[in-house]
Amino acid sequence: MSVLSGSVAPNPTEPLGRYIQRVRSELSLTQAELSQKAGVHVQTIRKIESGNTGRLNQKAKSGLAAALNIPQEYLDAVVKQVPIERVTTLKFCPKCWTPGTTLDPMWTTVRSKYCFACGTQLLSRCWSCNEPILSLKFRFCPHCGQSYQQTESDLHRN
Numbered sequence: 001m002s003v004l005s006g007s008v009a010p011n012p013t014e015p016l017g018r019y020i021q022r023v024r025s026e027l028s029l030t031q032a033e034l035s036q037k038a039g040v041h042v043q044t045i046r047k048i049e050s051g052n053t054g055r056l057n058q059k060a061k062s063g064l065a066a067a068l069n070i071p072q073e074y075l076d077a078v079v080k081q082v083p084i085e086r087v088t089t090l091k092f093c094p095k096c097w098t099p100g101t102t103l104d105p106m107w108t109t110v111r112s113k114y115c116f117a118c119g120t121q122l123l124s125r126c127w128s129c130n131e132p133i134l135s136l137k138f139r140f141c142p143h144c145g146q147s148y149q150q151t152e153s154d155l156h157r158n
């Protein structure tokens, strides 16, 4: 499986259908395979990709996001046609998040500042070099090599 080929973030003017199609083909999935993975009817996927619908219900959104390995916020951004910075907040708890796994939605809601489970301040950037988190697949910051996860002693260092 190829990872890190091209960006899976939506382009600012990319319609929903084109975006889904692009990410799907980057993952080499057929419409039927995506349908199965996402738990979304293949007719719905055809409808979305052909531009016949620009909306997603919650079930389709979470299914597609999981199947395409993208944050749901990307889909929100495309549906609303706003830049992803306006909706994405790849925020995580440096203590509870296991890098490489999906983020708890409780962290990524725009207004969350602290972890609901442990009260640690949420981060959206590398705590070491301050570069934004680029992909949830990364365990280590590509800029400085730090693990995104903080240990107890890291927390007391800054």
Ligand SMILES: [Zn+2]
Residues within 6 Å of the ligand: 093, 094, 095, 096, 097, 115, 116, 117, 118, 119, 120
């Ligand atoms: Zn936490």
Ligand SMILES: [Zn+2]
Residues within 6 Å of the ligand: 126, 127, 128, 129, 130, 131, 141, 142, 143, 144, 145, 146
């Ligand atoms: Zn870094």
